[in-house]
Amino acid sequence: MKLFDMTGAPNPRRVRVFLAEKGIEIEKVQIDIMGGENRQKDYLAINPRGLLPTLLLDDGSIIDETSAICRYFEETHPEPALYGDTAKSKAIIESWIRQIEGDAITPAADILRNGNPAFENRSIAGTSDTPQVPALAERGVARLQGFYVRLDNKLSDSEFVTGDSLTAVDITAICAIDFAEYVGVAVPDSLTSLKRWHNRISLRPSAQA
Amino acid sequence: MKLFDMTGAPNPRRVRVFLAEKGIEIEKVQIDIMGGENRQKDYLAINPRGLLPTLLLDDGSIIDETSAICRYFEETHPEPALYGDTAKSKAIIESWIRQIEGDAITPAADILRNGNPAFENRSIAGTSDTPQVPALAERGVARLQGFYVRLDNKLSDSEFVTGDSLTAVDITAICAIDFAEYVGVAVPDSLTSLKRWHNRISLRPSAQA
Numbered sequence: 001m002k003l004f005d006m007t008g009a010p011n012p013r014r015v016r017v018f019l020a021e022k023g024i025e026i027e028k029v030q031i032d033i034m035g036g037e038n039r040q041k042d043y044l045a046i047n048p049r050g051l052l053p054t055l056l057l058d059d060g061s062i063i064d065e066t067s068a069i070c071r072y073f074e075e076t077h078p079e080p081a082l083y084g085d086t087a088k089s090k091a092i093i094e095s096w097i098r099q100i101e102g103d104a105i106t107p108a109a110d111i112l113r114n115g116n117p118a119f120e121n122r123s124i125a126g127t128s129d130t131p132q133v134p135a136l137a138e139r140g141v142a143r144l145q146g147f148y149v150r151l152d153n154k155l156s157d158s159e160f161v162t163g164d165s166l167t168a169v170d171i172t173a174i175c176a177i178d179f180a181e182y183v184g185v186a187v188p189d190s191l192t193s194l195k196r197w198h199n200r201i202s203l204r205p206s207a208q209a
Numbered sequence: 210m211k212l213f214d215m216t217g218a219p220n221p222r223r224v225r226v227f228l229a230e231k232g233i234e235i236e237k238v239q240i241d242i243m244g245g246e247n248r249q250k251d252y253l254a255i256n257p258r259g260l261l262p263t264l265l266l267d268d269g270s271i272i273d274e275t276s277a278i279c280r281y282f283e284e285t286h287p288e289p290a291l292y293g294d295t296a297k298s299k300a301i302i303e304s305w306i307r308q309i310e311g312d313a314i315t316p317a318a319d320i321l322r323n324g325n326p327a328f329e330n331r332s333i334a335g336t337s338d339t340p341q342v343p344a345l346a347e348r349g350v351a352r353l354q355g356f357y358v359r360l361d362n363k364l365s366d367s368e369f370v371t372g373d374s375l376t377a378v379d380i381t382a383i384c385a386i387d388f389a390e391y392v393g394v395a396v397p398d399s400l401t402s403l404k405r406w407h408n409r410i411s412l413r414p415s416a417q418a
Binding site: 136 | 272295340
């Protein structure tokens with residue numbers, strides 16, 4: 001088993017933090033997205049979509065998409081449960097992950113891929129040649145700011161986003177926020193609940209994965 | 210329990226088809242997205258994000274996001290399993306759902322919300338006032354065409370997208386494709402495997418849900 005990975009990219013990091021919280025160690029292979037290695041034929045022979053992260057199973061099967069890889073390990077290593085343990089908690093966790101992806105990871109990626117010359121003609125992850133759309137970089141900032149306020153509000157009365165213990169929601173959120181800060185949209189100091197949560201999650205050993 | 214729903218919108222339909230395949234009947238309340246009812250205060254008191262579909266549980270909890278609602282029912286009504294029954298099948302199903310959402314539902318929604326005057330200043334689902342970005346409507350067409358070819362290829366040797374039985378992938382795909390055709394991007398007749406699959410899935414009683 002092997003994980004195709006890129007240090008510094010938000011979605012591969014979600015998988016690494018998830019594995020660290022589960023105590024799972026696997027072989028990792030670095031693929032340089034910035035340099036376009038994910039669009040070259042050696043990597044496309046592994047994943048024709050050119051996406052990272054990608055998990056290669058021992059039977060030769062390929063699993064891409066962050067949430068699919070994490071859910072694979074949730075099944076093979078159920079403890080600690082990071083996707084919930086009741087119908088309701090599982091649904092709430094899935095809902096929050098979707099909210100963070102749509103309102104934070106996507107806008108931050110929009111800022112990077114539509115505003116940075118290094119991604120010229122690569123505004124969509126993967127293999128397509130798609131021109132940058134500067135308006136997406138602009139609206140990404142507003143979306144992130146709104147998201148920060150909602151997340152701060154949610155964290156005003158709980159230690160983790162959805163309750164008493166860390167879940168895949170917190171992992172998704174820390175990777176999203178660190179990525180958003182990397183692309184230039186910092187969490188305002190006025191959002192004290194979110195800041196406190198961020199400091200606490202960042203101190204966990206898994207955050208260094 | 211109550212499902213806030215809109216006939217004609219792709220994501221609410223995914224939940225209705227999912228429920229039909231599970232044999233679950235629940236109360237449904239129509240909310241008119243086109244008319245902006247999801248952005249009015251009565252609905253925002255239920256779901257502050259203004260999104261559909263939304264599930265109201267008997268304990269008063271709110272679950273939004275299509276995949277979260279479907280996963281709730283996968284837990285409460287495990288048979289037939291629509292999200293897979295092994296670690297590997299669960300991961301492959303999740304990966305395909307993400308691919309269909311990213312490469313078909315999102316581009317089709319981009320075409321509708323950035324090209325139709327009815328969605329002026331509502332280019333993102335929910336409550337934000339976000340100007341239309343015409344370039345998104347344009348690139349949506351190319352993304353859908355690429356997706357159709359990949360899905361046709363996948364269906365060349367199997368009756369359902371991920372194997373021998375219907376899963377949430379087929380449900381996601383039929384709702385995505387019917388939505389894409391509604392916004393004007395038809396499946397080409399040359400993609401015969403995809404056409405055959407589409408006809409077969411459309412004949413299931415659940416497709417009318």
